[in-house]
Amino acid sequence: MYELNDTYKAHLDAIADAIQESPTLAQYLEEEEDEYYEALKAEFEPQIEAAHEQINHYSPFEIESFERYLLDDRFEGLFLPRVLGYSVLRPQINEHYHYTRQNDHFGEVLTYIAGNMNFDQLRSRIGQAVQVGFALSSDIYVTGLVDGIPTKRVRQFLLQQKSDDARTAAGRKQIYDRYKRQFMSRNYQYAPFPLEAAELISHTDHMVDFLLYRVSNAELNNDALPAPLYQFATNSDFAGRKELIEPIIIYGAFLTPEGETRDDIVAVLNRERKENPERVEAQVMSFLLRLKNDPKVTFGPDQELALGQIVDRSIEDDLTAYFNLTDRLHNEGFTEPDVQEAIQAEVLKHEGLSDFNENVRKSVLVYFDRLAASLGTDDYNEWFSVTGKQFPVYMKIFANEQFNQELRRLAIRYTKRLIKVHTNKRGKDYRDIKKTTVSTWTDYNFMTDKQLKEFFKTPRKRKKTES
Template sequence: MQALAEAYKTKLEALGAEIQESDELQAYLEEEEEEQYMQLKEMFEPRIAMVYDEVAGAHPLQLIALETLLLQPEFEGLFLPKILGFTVLRGEVDVALMKYTRTQEHFKEVLMAICNSANFDLLRKRIGQSIQMGFALSSDIWVTNLINEVDNKRVRYFLQGQKLDRYRVLEERVKGYQRYQRQFRSENFMSAEFPQALSDLKTLYSPLKRFLLYRVDGNYDNSSIIPHLRSFVEHKDFKGHREYLEVLVLYASFFNLEGDDLDHLRKHFNEVRQSMDDFQEQYLEYLLELHLKEEVVIDPDADKRISSVMDHKVKDDLSKYYDLLDEVHSKGYTTDEAQEAVKAFYTQYQGLSNINECLRQTIYGYFNRLISNLEETDYPELFEISKLYPVYMNIFANQQFNQQLKELSLEYVGKLLKKYTDKRGKDYQDIKKFVATTFQDLGFLKEKEVVEMFKTRRKRKKTS
């Protein structure tokens, strides 16, 4: 946990003092009515949220320290229900069991602060679902021990009531967790701890990787994380471990570096590239894993960052791979030169090798980014870009690649048919003609499937 910067600490302490001196709090203390507490909440929670969002955006490693500060009594439990939800979702979950891989002590810390708050009776109305989910993902023994630490019988009975029997079933935990996640989709609350010793590397790595992927996917200001990444990549004890390699790939691919930071990464990247056993194989294996993640985009910029870090004088498969990508990205995948270069490279390796899999995903990425961002009115661009499908389908001769192009194209055509419903209109007829010819030629659809797609559906007559 990184300490909270003095500037943020001062802001929050001043806010806590203001809460204690406010008329809203005095009115609540005198009348003890929910309405007065809600006025206090409406007055101060947005201001707490502003500080929280500022820290989450620029200094995410300080979030745990910020949340711990907000547990103090002078904040009257404000914003704690939200923080409790954040602690539930930060925990690493074993997807096979839908249980936490490690006990969530910060979840417990926040929950106990709420339970011991003088305002518990009001806060309990906003935390039920968070407790239910946190308990469902935790072990029964851990939950029982937590509840037994609560002295107040009334609070203890409340917590016991949040252990839902339905969450004993795996499928229900999965559904419940997915529903719960959706409520926080727009929130920025992820944090992590960087390991300082080899003994911490295994235990802290998984949440750290999740945090880094979250940050690069959200396009946040990650400048405050770079010093910690520098320390990580220069740690001698970490080098040679798979966890180290994966952080190295994420750092090199997604962080915009220059000057000393870039030189520092180059030095350690190329040093490990030479010294680590099976570096190329493990690198390509992880790169392919990233290509296949929905939340990660390995675009030309990511490839160029890696290429700028890599020493191309070392004549190995990685140098050849990034030399090729430099050519494809500079000349364009639509050019004959790039297509010939891809073909010449691809034939040197086995079709299902990781290096060829990565190359196919790179080319598919171009098609995906173009078609996924087309508006319905831009459908003629699909007609044009589909002329390139046979070129790469012939080069790769890979059924999975063909299936990806098929699904991508059909999804876009589905959007078109929702917009253009006039079967006599020019747009509809152009789309129908294109699908009927091109999709059959490419093997995406059979004639019967095309007929079914464009068949007029008769409306059933209403019975009187």
């Protein structure tokens, strides 16, 4: 999205100069032995990789410009096999395991590698990346790309990377997943932001996935995200488009706009809420559920409170009602009777299985989840005290079987931790745990008497058979 800044250009130029002045390169050029190229790779690729990691950490929108800067003969093809791998994995793919848009960055990098004087040294490291890139691209694109390579033996090598497995979606998925696993610990993700209205449909989903990856990774610096997000949200050409809403939610929840910036974002959301009230409300509630249900996304009370800061409460709609309610829940506490009364009053206004009510249930459930995770195995009295009062209250308020099953899951998980530690069946701890659990779980319909008996039954150890 952005051109490479001068600081990184200067840094890469310094690496390029060092490569060209290296005695190892001189030996390689003179003797043309692979061992000298391997030595060159060992010396300089870590430096390029460190710079690549740094720019993707702090300035992800410059990453493709950085990679294009490496398409220079001064770098002797170093690090380009890794760049090629990143280029095939970044773009969005559809359910058929094809790129949703033509992957020109992959084509540009591969074309340069194909014409590089060190191709014979690079070819052993690019085969799988080429196979994936070809599998996910259209046949027309692959044919045009290969036909554009002037050297016959290079074209033959590339054509050999086309896999018969790529003929089916299942085969393409297998090829893609197998290759992607190699990069699980790498930060290479990037997605371009829509700059024109025509790009909203093709770019927004990919942008949303990229933003969620960034904001959910606590180790990454996201100072570069607000500026392009602000430009996106306030682009007058995008007014009234449904693609605006999800990025704005991410902006408000995770990046916390302030001052005049926040006022502008509030104004944009107000405009959308007034012009398309039903659609915007439905979009917000649906996307909130996605965030809460995705284990890879960090979305909890803090993010919900932050998001509420860009929701103007002077507009009387479900969004105002929802964030007024969750503000009270998160600020006053889920055990407060007044909060519980407010929740009950609000959920009765909506269909039981509505996204509105499901979001409220998820927002409450997180507190039970945190309680179970925070307590040690000696703190079971606190668990019984809190859940003994609050489980029945919320089970009555929501009257929702799925919510009850989530409480059951938490209770089973915590109780299993208890009985793994408190194993003495004659001891007070075990007897108290069992007595309270049997009594309450029966009342909650978590388990039948038979299931409870089986739950507390000690598995018999198999006797060793004599040989």
